[in-house]
Amino acid sequence: MLDKLINWSRVKSPWICHLNTGGCNGCDIEVVASLTPRFDLERFGILIKGTPRHADVLVATGAMTRQIWTRARRIYDQTPEPKFVLAVGSCACSGGVFRGCYNVLGGIDTVMPVNVYVPGCPPRPDAIIFGVLKLLSSLDPKIAKLVEELERKGYGKDIEVKGLTDHGSRKRD
Template identity: 60%
Template sequence: MKLNKYFERSLWVFHLNTGSCNGCDIEIVAGLTPRYDLERFGIKLVGSPKHADVLLVTGPVTSKMADRVKRVYAQTPDPKAVIVVGTCGISGGVFYNSYNLSGSIDKVIPVDVYVPGCPPRPEAIINGVLQAWIKLEKLRKTLKDNSPAK
Protein backbone atom coordinates (compact mmCIF):
# COMPACT_ATOMS: atom_id res chain seq x y z
CA MET A 1 0.00 0.00 0.00
CA LYS A 2 1.25 3.45 -0.93
CA LEU A 3 0.45 6.70 0.86
CA ASN A 4 1.56 10.26 0.14
CA LYS A 5 1.12 13.54 1.93
CA TYR A 6 -1.57 14.63 -0.53
CA PHE A 7 -3.81 11.79 0.55
CA GLU A 8 -5.07 13.33 3.79
CA ARG A 9 -5.73 16.69 2.14
CA SER A 10 -8.14 15.24 -0.38
CA LEU A 11 -10.38 12.68 1.27
CA TRP A 12 -13.33 11.70 -0.90
CA VAL A 13 -16.14 10.32 1.19
CA PHE A 14 -18.69 7.69 0.28
CA HIS A 15 -21.68 7.65 2.58
CA LEU A 16 -23.06 4.22 3.29
CA ASN A 17 -26.30 3.67 5.21
CA THR A 18 -26.50 0.17 6.68
CA GLY A 19 -29.90 0.53 8.31
CA SER A 20 -29.66 3.86 10.07
CA CYS A 21 -32.72 5.88 11.09
CA ASN A 22 -31.45 8.79 8.91
CA GLY A 23 -30.56 10.93 11.94
CA CYS A 24 -26.81 10.56 11.40
CA ASP A 25 -27.21 10.96 7.65
CA ILE A 26 -28.84 14.36 8.14
CA GLU A 27 -25.94 15.41 10.38
CA ILE A 28 -23.43 14.30 7.70
CA VAL A 29 -25.26 16.40 5.12
CA ALA A 30 -25.20 19.26 7.64
CA GLY A 31 -21.41 18.96 7.63
CA LEU A 32 -21.41 19.78 3.92
CA THR A 33 -23.62 22.87 4.27
CA PRO A 34 -22.08 26.37 4.16
CA ARG A 35 -22.12 26.57 7.98
CA TYR A 36 -19.61 23.73 8.47
CA ASP A 37 -18.27 23.38 4.88
CA LEU A 38 -16.27 20.14 4.85
CA GLU A 39 -15.05 21.00 1.36
CA ARG A 40 -12.56 23.48 2.81
CA PHE A 41 -10.53 20.46 3.97
CA GLY A 42 -10.76 18.94 0.51
CA ILE A 43 -13.47 16.53 1.63
CA LYS A 44 -15.96 15.74 -1.10
CA LEU A 45 -19.03 13.52 -1.10
CA VAL A 46 -18.83 11.13 -4.07
CA GLY A 47 -21.51 8.94 -5.56
CA SER A 48 -19.55 5.74 -6.10
CA PRO A 49 -17.41 3.66 -3.72
CA LYS A 50 -14.87 3.31 -6.57
CA HIS A 51 -14.05 7.02 -6.19
CA ALA A 52 -13.94 7.01 -2.40
CA ASP A 53 -11.08 7.12 0.11
CA VAL A 54 -13.24 7.08 3.20
CA LEU A 55 -16.36 5.08 3.92
CA LEU A 56 -18.69 6.98 6.24
CA VAL A 57 -20.88 4.21 7.63
CA THR A 58 -24.02 4.91 9.65
CA GLY A 59 -26.44 2.63 11.43
CA PRO A 60 -26.43 -0.91 12.81
CA VAL A 61 -25.78 -3.58 10.19
CA THR A 62 -29.02 -5.34 9.38
CA SER A 63 -28.76 -8.97 8.26
CA LYS A 64 -29.69 -8.02 4.70
CA MET A 65 -27.02 -5.32 4.57
CA ALA A 66 -24.09 -7.34 5.96
CA ASP A 67 -23.13 -8.82 2.58
CA ARG A 68 -23.56 -5.45 0.82
CA VAL A 69 -21.32 -3.69 3.34
CA LYS A 70 -18.57 -6.21 2.67
CA ARG A 71 -18.97 -5.74 -1.09
CA VAL A 72 -18.87 -1.94 -0.88
CA TYR A 73 -15.75 -2.22 1.30
CA ALA A 74 -14.13 -4.50 -1.29
CA GLN A 75 -15.05 -2.10 -4.11
CA THR A 76 -13.33 0.84 -2.42
CA PRO A 77 -9.78 1.09 -3.81
CA ASP A 78 -6.82 0.98 -1.40
CA PRO A 79 -5.69 2.94 0.60
CA LYS A 80 -8.94 3.52 2.45
CA ALA A 81 -10.33 4.37 5.86
CA VAL A 82 -13.64 3.57 7.52
CA ILE A 83 -15.40 5.98 9.88
CA VAL A 84 -18.43 4.86 11.84
CA VAL A 85 -20.87 7.67 12.63
CA GLY A 86 -23.39 7.23 15.42
CA THR A 87 -23.98 4.98 18.40
CA CYS A 88 -25.92 2.39 16.36
CA GLY A 89 -22.89 1.54 14.25
CA ILE A 90 -20.67 1.25 17.34
CA SER A 91 -22.82 -0.98 19.53
CA GLY A 92 -26.24 -1.35 17.96
CA GLY A 93 -27.60 1.49 20.08
CA VAL A 94 -31.30 1.20 20.79
CA PHE A 95 -31.40 -1.80 18.45
CA TYR A 96 -28.89 -3.72 20.61
CA ASN A 97 -29.39 -7.52 20.36
CA SER A 98 -32.24 -7.10 17.90
CA TYR A 99 -33.21 -10.30 16.03
CA ASN A 100 -32.52 -8.90 12.55
CA LEU A 101 -29.10 -7.36 13.16
CA SER A 102 -25.66 -8.73 12.27
CA GLY A 103 -24.24 -6.60 15.07
CA SER A 104 -22.02 -3.55 15.03
CA ILE A 105 -20.10 -2.45 11.93
CA ASP A 106 -16.69 -3.56 13.25
CA LYS A 107 -17.96 -7.14 13.25
CA VAL A 108 -18.38 -6.91 9.47
CA ILE A 109 -15.56 -4.68 8.18
CA PRO A 110 -12.43 -3.20 9.85
CA VAL A 111 -13.14 0.26 11.31
CA ASP A 112 -10.60 3.04 11.83
CA VAL A 113 -12.49 5.80 13.65
CA TYR A 114 -15.62 5.79 15.81
CA VAL A 115 -17.78 8.91 16.20
CA PRO A 116 -20.30 8.34 19.03
CA GLY A 117 -23.56 10.25 19.44
CA CYS A 118 -27.21 9.81 18.65
CA PRO A 119 -26.83 11.58 16.30
CA PRO A 120 -23.33 13.09 16.64
CA ARG A 121 -23.06 16.83 16.00
CA PRO A 122 -21.43 17.90 12.70
CA GLU A 123 -18.46 19.17 14.75
CA ALA A 124 -18.00 15.64 16.08
CA ILE A 125 -18.08 14.21 12.54
CA ILE A 126 -15.48 16.75 11.41
CA ASN A 127 -13.36 15.79 14.42
CA GLY A 128 -13.77 12.15 13.42
CA VAL A 129 -12.46 12.86 9.93
CA LEU A 130 -9.56 14.73 11.56
CA GLN A 131 -8.77 11.63 13.64
CA ALA A 132 -8.72 9.63 10.39
CA TRP A 133 -6.21 12.19 9.01
CA ILE A 134 -3.98 11.75 12.05
CA LYS A 135 -4.22 7.98 11.78
CA LEU A 136 -3.32 8.06 8.08
CA GLU A 137 -0.40 10.40 8.79
CA LYS A 138 0.95 7.99 11.42
CA LEU A 139 0.47 5.10 9.00
CA ARG A 140 2.39 7.00 6.31
CA LYS A 141 5.23 7.60 8.78
CA THR A 142 5.46 3.92 9.71
CA LEU A 143 5.32 2.93 6.04
CA LYS A 144 8.12 5.40 5.27
CA ASP A 145 10.30 4.20 8.18
CA ASN A 146 9.82 0.54 7.31
CA SER A 147 10.21 0.94 3.57
CA PRO A 148 12.95 -1.29 2.08
CA ALA A 149 14.35 1.62 0.03
CA LYS A 150 15.91 3.23 3.12
Protein backbone atom coordinates (compact mmCIF):
# COMPACT_ATOMS: atom_id res chain seq x y z
CA MET A 1 0.00 0.00 0.00
CA LEU A 2 2.73 2.40 1.03
CA ASP A 3 4.85 1.29 -1.91
CA LYS A 4 1.94 1.99 -4.18
CA LEU A 5 1.51 5.46 -2.76
CA ILE A 6 5.19 6.25 -3.14
CA ASN A 7 5.20 4.93 -6.67
CA TRP A 8 2.15 7.02 -7.46
CA SER A 9 3.81 10.14 -6.10
CA ARG A 10 6.95 9.48 -8.13
CA VAL A 11 4.94 9.15 -11.29
CA LYS A 12 3.00 12.29 -10.54
CA SER A 13 5.85 14.52 -9.54
CA PRO A 14 9.02 14.07 -11.57
CA TRP A 15 11.03 17.24 -11.05
CA ILE A 16 13.68 17.80 -13.64
CA CYS A 17 17.05 19.48 -13.70
CA HIS A 18 18.28 20.64 -17.05
CA LEU A 19 21.92 20.00 -17.82
CA ASN A 20 23.64 21.36 -20.92
CA THR A 21 26.78 19.42 -21.62
CA GLY A 22 27.86 21.40 -24.62
CA GLY A 23 25.07 21.32 -27.14
CA CYS A 24 24.01 23.89 -29.66
CA ASN A 25 21.04 25.35 -27.68
CA GLY A 26 18.46 23.92 -30.04
CA CYS A 27 17.45 21.23 -27.59
CA ASP A 28 17.78 23.61 -24.65
CA ILE A 29 15.24 26.04 -25.96
CA GLU A 30 12.92 23.17 -26.78
CA VAL A 31 13.20 21.95 -23.18
CA VAL A 32 12.37 25.45 -21.97
CA ALA A 33 9.62 25.76 -24.56
CA SER A 34 7.98 22.66 -23.16
CA LEU A 35 7.37 24.61 -19.93
CA THR A 36 5.49 27.37 -21.66
CA PRO A 37 1.72 27.64 -22.15
CA ARG A 38 1.57 25.70 -25.39
CA PHE A 39 3.03 22.52 -23.89
CA ASP A 40 2.98 23.22 -20.15
CA LEU A 41 4.90 20.45 -18.44
CA GLU A 42 3.46 21.52 -15.09
CA ARG A 43 0.25 19.69 -15.87
CA PHE A 44 2.23 16.49 -15.38
CA GLY A 45 3.57 17.86 -12.11
CA ILE A 46 6.96 18.57 -13.67
CA LEU A 47 8.89 21.52 -12.34
CA ILE A 48 12.29 22.65 -13.58
CA LYS A 49 14.66 23.01 -10.68
CA GLY A 50 17.94 24.86 -10.86
CA THR A 51 19.76 22.53 -8.56
CA PRO A 52 20.32 18.81 -9.06
CA ARG A 53 19.67 18.23 -5.35
CA HIS A 54 15.95 18.78 -5.83
CA ALA A 55 15.66 16.87 -9.06
CA ASP A 56 14.52 13.36 -9.91
CA VAL A 57 15.20 13.45 -13.62
CA LEU A 58 18.29 14.91 -15.24
CA VAL A 59 17.50 16.16 -18.72
CA ALA A 60 20.82 16.23 -20.54
CA THR A 61 21.23 17.95 -23.87
CA GLY A 62 24.24 18.21 -26.13
CA ALA A 63 27.33 16.22 -26.85
CA MET A 64 29.63 15.66 -23.88
CA THR A 65 32.63 17.96 -24.27
CA ARG A 66 35.98 17.29 -22.66
CA GLN A 67 35.79 20.46 -20.65
CA ILE A 68 32.51 19.71 -18.96
CA TRP A 69 32.32 16.00 -18.38
CA THR A 70 33.81 16.05 -14.88
CA ARG A 71 31.22 18.56 -13.80
CA ALA A 72 28.42 16.66 -15.46
CA ARG A 73 29.51 13.58 -13.58
CA ARG A 74 29.51 15.53 -10.32
CA ILE A 75 26.02 16.78 -10.97
CA TYR A 76 24.91 13.23 -11.55
CA ASP A 77 26.45 12.20 -8.24
CA GLN A 78 24.73 15.05 -6.43
CA THR A 79 21.28 14.01 -7.52
CA PRO A 80 19.61 11.97 -4.79
CA GLU A 81 18.23 8.52 -5.51
CA PRO A 82 16.01 7.48 -7.21
CA LYS A 83 17.30 9.34 -10.26
CA PHE A 84 16.78 9.01 -13.97
CA VAL A 85 18.59 10.47 -16.95
CA LEU A 86 16.91 11.57 -20.14
CA ALA A 87 19.18 12.17 -23.13
CA VAL A 88 17.44 14.73 -25.31
CA GLY A 89 18.54 15.15 -28.89
CA SER A 90 20.81 13.27 -31.21
CA CYS A 91 23.97 14.81 -29.76
CA ALA A 92 23.05 13.59 -26.32
CA CYS A 93 22.20 10.14 -27.66
CA SER A 94 25.43 9.53 -29.51
CA GLY A 95 27.36 12.71 -30.14
CA GLY A 96 25.40 13.35 -33.31
CA VAL A 97 27.02 15.64 -35.80
CA PHE A 98 29.90 16.35 -33.44
CA ARG A 99 30.94 12.74 -33.05
CA GLY A 100 34.62 12.45 -33.84
CA CYS A 101 35.48 16.05 -33.02
CA TYR A 102 38.57 16.29 -30.87
CA ASN A 103 36.86 17.97 -27.97
CA VAL A 104 33.79 15.73 -27.82
CA LEU A 105 33.66 12.50 -25.90
CA GLY A 106 30.43 11.28 -27.43
CA GLY A 107 26.93 10.91 -26.06
CA ILE A 108 25.79 11.37 -22.48
CA ASP A 109 26.09 7.64 -21.92
CA THR A 110 29.89 7.86 -22.02
CA VAL A 111 29.74 9.52 -18.61
CA MET A 112 26.54 8.47 -16.89
CA PRO A 113 23.92 5.78 -17.40
CA VAL A 114 21.04 6.94 -19.54
CA ASN A 115 17.48 5.71 -19.07
CA VAL A 116 15.67 7.08 -22.07
CA TYR A 117 17.00 8.33 -25.39
CA VAL A 118 14.96 10.98 -27.18
CA PRO A 119 16.26 11.29 -30.74
CA GLY A 120 15.60 14.31 -32.89
CA CYS A 121 17.58 17.36 -33.85
CA PRO A 122 16.08 18.92 -31.87
CA PRO A 123 13.09 16.85 -30.76
CA ARG A 124 9.77 18.66 -30.67
CA PRO A 125 8.60 19.57 -27.15
CA ASP A 126 5.91 16.94 -27.70
CA ALA A 127 8.63 14.39 -28.29
CA ILE A 128 10.31 15.45 -25.05
CA ILE A 129 7.00 14.99 -23.23
CA PHE A 130 6.73 11.61 -24.88
CA GLY A 131 10.23 10.80 -23.64
CA VAL A 132 9.20 11.66 -20.10
CA LEU A 133 6.10 9.49 -20.49
CA LYS A 134 8.26 6.69 -21.76
CA LEU A 135 10.42 7.05 -18.68
CA LEU A 136 7.38 7.00 -16.41
CA SER A 137 5.98 4.00 -18.23
CA SER A 138 8.58 1.88 -16.47
CA LEU A 139 6.91 2.85 -13.19
CA ASP A 140 3.25 2.85 -14.05
CA PRO A 141 1.48 0.19 -16.14
CA LYS A 142 -1.28 2.62 -17.09
CA ILE A 143 1.18 4.97 -18.76
CA ALA A 144 2.97 1.97 -20.27
CA LYS A 145 -0.24 1.06 -22.04
CA LEU A 146 -0.68 4.57 -23.35
CA VAL A 147 2.89 4.76 -24.56
CA GLU A 148 2.53 1.46 -26.32
CA GLU A 149 -0.59 2.68 -28.03
CA LEU A 150 1.07 5.92 -29.10
CA GLU A 151 4.00 4.00 -30.49
CA ARG A 152 1.84 1.51 -32.32
CA LYS A 153 -0.54 3.93 -33.93
CA GLY A 154 1.98 6.66 -34.47
CA TYR A 155 0.41 9.83 -35.57
CA GLY A 156 -3.28 9.13 -35.34
CA LYS A 157 -6.38 10.89 -34.18
CA ASP A 158 -8.37 8.37 -32.21
CA ILE A 159 -6.33 7.78 -29.13
CA GLU A 160 -8.30 8.08 -25.95
CA VAL A 161 -6.76 7.63 -22.58
CA LYS A 162 -8.36 8.68 -19.38
CA GLY A 163 -6.89 9.44 -16.02
CA LEU A 164 -3.40 10.30 -17.13
CA THR A 165 -3.70 13.81 -15.90
CA ASP A 166 -6.47 14.83 -13.61
CA HIS A 167 -8.05 16.91 -16.29
CA GLY A 168 -9.67 13.82 -17.67
CA SER A 169 -10.04 13.47 -21.39
CA ARG A 170 -11.30 16.96 -21.99
CA LYS A 171 -11.31 17.54 -25.72
CA ARG A 172 -10.68 20.86 -27.28
CA ASP A 173 -12.22 21.85 -30.53
